[in-house]
Amino acid sequence: MIRRGFFSFEALNGDYPLLGAAIGNGIPTAVAGVSDAQKYFIASLCAGRVVYLTADALTAQRAADAIRALSGKQVALLAAKDEVLTYRKAGSKEALYKRLAALAQWQAGADVLVADIEAAAQLVPKRLPVFHLETDGECEMRAFVDQLVAAGYVREYSPESRGTFAVRGDVLDIWPVNSEHPVRIDFFGDEVESIKPYDEVTGERYEKLSALAICAATDVVFAQGERESVMARLHAECKKAKSSEAYSRLQAIAEDIESGSVTDFILPLLQNSSDLFSVLPEGTLLVFDECKLIRDKLEGMYKEHYARFSELEKGGEVMSFSAEQYAPAARMEQFTDFRTLALQTFAGNAYFFQPLKLFNFTSTPARRYLGSLPDLVTDLKTWMRTGYRAILWCGTPERAQKMRDALAEEYLPVMPLPARLSDLSGIAVLEETLDKGFVLHENKLAVIGSSDLFPKAAGARRIKRRRGDLFFAPEIGDYAVHETYGVGKVTGVERIETTDGTKEYVSLVYKGGDVLHVPVESMDVLSKYMGGDEPTLSKIGGGEFERVKARVRASLKKLAFDLKALYAERQEKRGYVFPDYYEEMDEFIAAFPYEDTPDQASSTEEILADMRSDKVMDRLLCGDVGFGKTEVALRAAYLCILAGRQAALMCPSTVLSEQHFATAVGRMKEFGVHVACLNRFRTEKETAEILNGLEKGSVDLIIGTHRLLSSDVKFRDLGLLILDEEQRFGVEHKEKIKSYKRNVDCLTMTATPIPRTLHLSLSGIRDISTIQTPPSARLPVQTYVAEETEALVRDAVLREIARGGQVFLLYNHVESIYQYAKRLSEFVPEARVCVAHGRMDKATLEKNVFGFYRGEYDVLVTTTIIENGIDLPNANTLVVIDADRLGISQLYQLRGRVGRGSRLAHAYFTYKPERVMTSAAAERLKAIMQFTELGSGFKIAMRDLEIRGAGNVLGAEQHGHMDKVGYELYAKILKEELTGERQESIELDIKATAFIPERYVESSAGRMDCYKQIAEIRSLDDYRRVCRSMEETYGPLPPETLNLVVIAALKSYAVPFGVKRIRVDRRGGALEFASLSALGDKGLGAAMEKYAGLVGLDMTSAPVVTFRPQADGGKTMILMTKFLKFARSFA
Secondary structure (H helix, E strand, C coil): CCCCCCCCCCCCCCCHHHHHHHHHCCCCEEEECCCHHHHHHHHHHCCCCEEEEECCHHHHHHHHHHHHHHHCCCEEEECCCCCCCCCCCEECCHHHHHHHHHHHHHHCCCCEEEEEHHHHHECEECCCCEEEEECCCECCHHHHHHHHHHCCCEECCCCCCCCEEEEECCEEEECCCCCCCCEEEEEECCEEEEEEEECCCCCCECCCECEEEEECCCCCCCCCCHHHHHHHHHHHHHCCCCCHHHHHHHHHHHHHHHCCCCCHHHHHHCCCEECHHHCCCCCCEEEEECHHHHHHHHHHHHHHHHHHHHHHHHCCCCCHHHHHHECCHHHHCCCCCCEEEEEECCCCCCCCCCCCEEEECCCCECCCCCCCHHHHHHHHHHHHHCCCEEEEECCCHHHHHHHHHHHHHCCCCECCCCCCHHHCCCEEEECCCCCCCEEEHHHCEEEECHHHHCCCCCCCCCCCCCCCCCCCCCCCCCEEEECCCEEEEEEEEEEEEECCEEEEEEEEECHHHCEEEEEHHHHHHEEECCCCCCCCCCCCCCCHHHHHHHHHHHHHHHHHHHHHHHHHHHHHCCCCCCCCCHHHHHHHHHCCCCCCCHHHHHHHHHHHHHHHCCCCCEEEEEECCCCCHHHHHHHHHHHHHHCCCEEEEECCCHHHHHHHHHHHHHHHHHHCCCEEEECCCCCHHHHHHHHHHHHHCCCCEEEECHHHHCCCCCCCCEEEEEEECHHHCCHHHHHHHHHHHCCCEEEEEECCCCCHHHHHHHCCCCEEEEECCCCCCCCCCEEEEEECCHHHHHHHHHHHHHCCCEEEEECCCHHHHHHHHHHHHHHCCCCCEEEECCCCCHHHHHHHHHHHHCCCCCEEEECCCCCCCCCCCCEEEEEECCHHHCCHHHHHHHHCCCCCCCCCCEEEEEECCCCCCCHHHHHHHHHHHHHCCCCHHHHHHHHHHHHHHHHHHHCHHHHHHHHHHCHHHHHHHHHHHHHCCCCCCCEEEECCCECCCCCCCCCHHHHHHHHHHHHCCCCHHHHHHHHHHHHHHHCCCCHHHHHHHHHHHHHHHHHHHCEEEEEEECCEEEEEECCHHHHHCHHHHHHHHHCCCCEEEECCCCCEEEECCCCCHHHHHHHHHHHHHHHHCCC
16 A cells, blocks of 8 residues: 655656645646646645545546545545535435535545535535544433434434434444444443444444544534524515415425424525635645636536526525525635646646646556556566566455466566655555556656556455345334234234233234234234235134135145246256357456446356256346346357357337347447347338348347247247346237247346245245346435425426436326426426326337437326336436325335436425325325435335235236235245245243333334344244344343243244144243154153153143243243253254
8 A cells, every 4th residue: 555655746757846846835836738647646746735626526536536545645525415406305415424524534634635616616514513432431422412413313213324323221323424334332321331333234343443533414503593593584585485386385495494404405594604615724735627627617507506596586496595505606716815736638728826837747648458467567577677667556455466476477576565656666566446547757657557457447345245034023003914813903012911920912903993912922923014005904703814825825836836847847858058158258248348246247157057057047037227137138148149049138118129239239249249129110121131130040139029929030049038027028928938938048037126035935946046236336316305396397307408318207197197298398398398108009108218218308207107127327317296195115116217327316206285195195205205315215115126026926816815915924835835844833821021121122113123033033043143133232131031032942942843832830831742743753852861850741631841940930941942952952
């Protein structure tokens, strides 16, 4: 790693020392003739505090990374807030948190602040509150919690996203906005005992910290007594409204803020707000990266800002002070009060200051080797002969070690990097990343970046382990499924005290008002209802639910039989074994311009292994839209083509086939593959040529709709069939597809994820590959929840059109969609609008969607039929009208329609302010607000989608059954039918104090979650995991909770021995067995001998092993558990 001071102006030759002296003496300076890499190098050499300004965020990111790598200094990257003019009820805070973290870093003394000009023009707090905690330091916890809330942190049940915290007794879990991971802070009274960061996914603990700085989660900081004057100003602003609609909108905003909504809408009114340049320390050096680009960006930015302001003011979306969200334009024109340096590729005007010193450098970028070691070795040998020094940045420890080994084989010695450049002779190899390098001939120095050395960036080193399948404990108000009695509604948790101890019961209400109390230790028979819409309540008694279950079981028995038969038939069949072609495949995969995600790489391996084996492949590839399924499928197609056979890719719609065609042509043109597309957009002549090419074998890869199933389509030698969204083909098409599948390798792609439990129970019967990791280049979608107004919709549409993009406008009422589109055209006359909905005739629908895809329209007003698979990288704004009427998973899927390119996308979820909202809709909106942060709402949406995915994989009939019994019970029955093992639940009659007290777990949702986790203990590993997880989260287990965990462990040990009932009371314990034969187990016999004085046998009414009473019920259960554990050791 480069140490601070390794490079310096003085240690270099040529004009560098003179440039350093000019900057040091505060002379306004301009440098021309420098490449990007050299600009970052010069900035890294500058002493003192530096602000590096760029025209855009991407350049700022590159500059920050390079300056950090070349200087060893602390570099902060200031992000721009995505939206500063309008008031949003809720929105994604990712950009704000990055901004706050950078400001906190700069405030703490970072050497360099890199910012694009938009980020630099937005207001900043003069002083950002930062809380400092130290191990063994004093801190009054209650007062600290109040300070956190005032600083914009939100108290949650557990911190699942930045800016949230949770308190449990003496433990504070917080995810600071300036930390990579959440942190657990243990207090002992008012003393900080320990500070431990942990992994938010796995819960894994990292090294303890001695100190922690937590920066505020908002840039809104009120001075003493300032809130009242701000509110008075807001109400005064309302009176300036230009219409009655504008007045009511402004009034709504003012009332919202008065009720405590923390929003940067009021930043211009606060004493603590300022422009960045007014708070920079004296003597700061401003470095301008391409002055003309920065000036052009500034002009466009202010022009757009004021134009939007005047439009929004008419509709009452902004107040007069909103225009001041940017620094005054005059402040941004001249920077003569700072030290200044302009870095430009070509000589030109510096605009922001008058340079008194000009330097002209000649720039030599490093050569691009892109993995070619012989070229690199040749250059290095030439340089070494002529006394050059070289520094190679490899990007990862593995690549650096490989490079050292490769150079050693070529007799090129590698030396460790010294503290100063003057002490370097020869070659140094570094593990860090530097994007691009440069060669300084006058200094005999070659700096080679990792992107110069290798064709792709190194993948992320740490891949997070995934947590097991998510299960959800039912909460109060939820529907839950009881395995015996069916669907009920959870009304609460009741604690019942008896002489035998205290226990808690979950109460469920059923049809007719019947109430069922389920002891918490039997929570495993309850699961949250996950299925279709609101289910109907079951009736207790009368066997209604048993009949439903029997129908589902019969249907699943048939399904399991069919699946097994299909699997057996496929095992017997022998398919074509594709040759390996390892080198050619590696070359094809290496030509993919992006880094593979781990899931993409594993899916590719699984698919190619199937094709290279002698079985007939029938694999399902699941993955969200835009996660790279098509690339994996094209790799399979290429292996097929290498073997001289043909591949076909079939999609459910014409638009999708055109899209896949464009992707395939672009990807395969370098490799001499002839790709053709067959759909309704082809002329008769083109169609005839394609059909002829297929029959003769000149077409290698054919992409098309179900047209490919027509009788006139004849292949010379079809080797691979790829199906996109198979569930969307008609029945008659499926039969034809089935006949192809019998002897042709088949790969089916679907964009709906499927649950892991289902995946596991089907594994071995249906081969499934999943891609669950998004590509690293995808930016998060900025999500806003706001009242629907014409001004807001117009602003959203015009902003997107102004940057050359397109808009999805979701309007889910077919009967009035044309009126809405007409109205939209009236209040946004600049936009070209088209309509798409499910009741249109197919040709018009395809014409409109395809026209939108080709860029002939700016706005697509559509119902929820926006194609699942259609990839429209240019559509980066989504406006949803009446978002409160849609389900969370629908909103999640819709949000996935935008943000597919490398541009930041926006999703506006709007609701009508005047409509009376149902409590369910209000809950949904609340959930959407939370889910802008991808917290727990996101997980529920994912689960909801997965269940739909399960329906798609298993067919419509099964989906209906799933709705009747809920997903978890359905999955359990399916597993039983496939494995042939029944899981009978054990009856518990345990009279001991066993519950989770409120003082241990405060929130009711948290307690329900813990009850469900404890009830689902199935093994010793589960027991340890649950105990560890609860102790890490809530502290040491109290005795009553420990009893609960022991009951679960006892139950899990009893299952394999066929125990029917477990009893524990004052008389001792008893294990009742289902049959006499169960007692014949040799393990039980050995345990009876070992514990002879403590156990007995009672055969009065059923085979029962009795246990003598111990000091209390808990101790009796521990004895019973030890007994069964010993018996199990013989298995």
